[in-house]
Amino acid sequence: MDDTGPQLYTVKCLMVGPSQTGKTSLMRRFADDCFTTSPEATCRYGYRKKDVSVGNTTVRMEMWDLSGDERFLHMSKGLFRQAQCKMLVYDICSQTSFDRVPFWLDTILSYHATSPLPHPYVMLVGNKRDKEAGREVSTESGAAYAEASDILFTETSALEDISVASAFHSLCDWVCRDIEGGVVEAQHFGPQLIETEPALNDTDQFGNCFCQ
Ligand SMILES: Nc1nc2c(ncn2[C@@H]2O[C@H](COP(=O)(O)OP(=O)(O)O)[C@@H](O)[C@H]2O)c(=O)[nH]1
Numbered sequence: 001m002d003d004t005g006p007q008l009y010t011v012k013c014l015m016v017g018p019s020q021t022g023k024t025s026l027m028r029r030f031a032d033d034c035f036t037t038s039p040e041a042t043c044r045y046g047y048r049k050k051d052v053s054v055g056n057t058t059v060r061m062e063m064w065d066l067s068g069d070e071r072f073l074h075m076s077k078g079l080f081r082q083a084q085c086k087m088l089v090y091d092i093c094s095q096t097s098f099d100r101v102p103f104w105l106d107t108i109l110s111y112h113a114t115s116p117l118p119h120p121y122v123m124l125v126g127n128k129r130d131k132e133a134g135r136e137v138s139t140e141s142g143a144a145y146a147e148a149s150d151i152l153f154t155e156t157s158a159l160e161d162i163s164v165a166s167a168f169h170s171l172c173d174w175v176c177r178d179i180e181g182g183v184v185e186a187q188h189f190g191p192q193l194i195e196t197e198p199a200l201n202d203t204d205q206f207g208n209c210f211c212q
């Protein structure tokens, strides 16, 4: 029995991917258990947090929701560097959004190149699974891409609350498994990070609000 009591890790999870795929909706469904048909467009980023239990461990998941507008990606360097996990979201009813997945994964990997972590901890998410009639991307295509890229995969519906919590939980499980297995040092998820906001560098300052 561990006499230090329950562990508490902080995991920052970046919501990335093209616009209109449901990043904000997934975050809100998970954190607030709500859904709106017309969420406000994401200006630069949004933020939520939620505690997740993994065995005797509590993971405080901080979700940072990025704008999907690729033109403003360079403003989010600090968030890419600090977030240990990423949820890469496309819309199963939009082949165009799936076609941008490699771009977003390359971006994640380029920031990960200088990270001390062994993995970029990415979950590929095909959202809007409730709209089967409009499906343009097969489940097999999503799964095959994820397997070839060594990342997790699931399909979700923020609208109908399908597999949303389990997607976030899977990322937490992956991190906790790696900490327990000695694959990654716990200090990267340490309690000292609790309540901290990302230290934004010069290019990360708000300035204008880039709504899309
Ligand atoms: N049918 C359906 N619509 C969704 C789902 N998730 C999001 N939407 C809708 O898709 C649009 C874009 O969602 P939003 O969360 O703003 O996407 P973001 O730009 O990636 O943050 C909004 O009209 C949402 O109501 C879903 O799971 N199913």
Ligand SMILES: [Mg+2]
Pocket: 023, 024, 025, 040, 041, 042, 065, 066, 067, 068
């Ligand atoms: Mg958004």
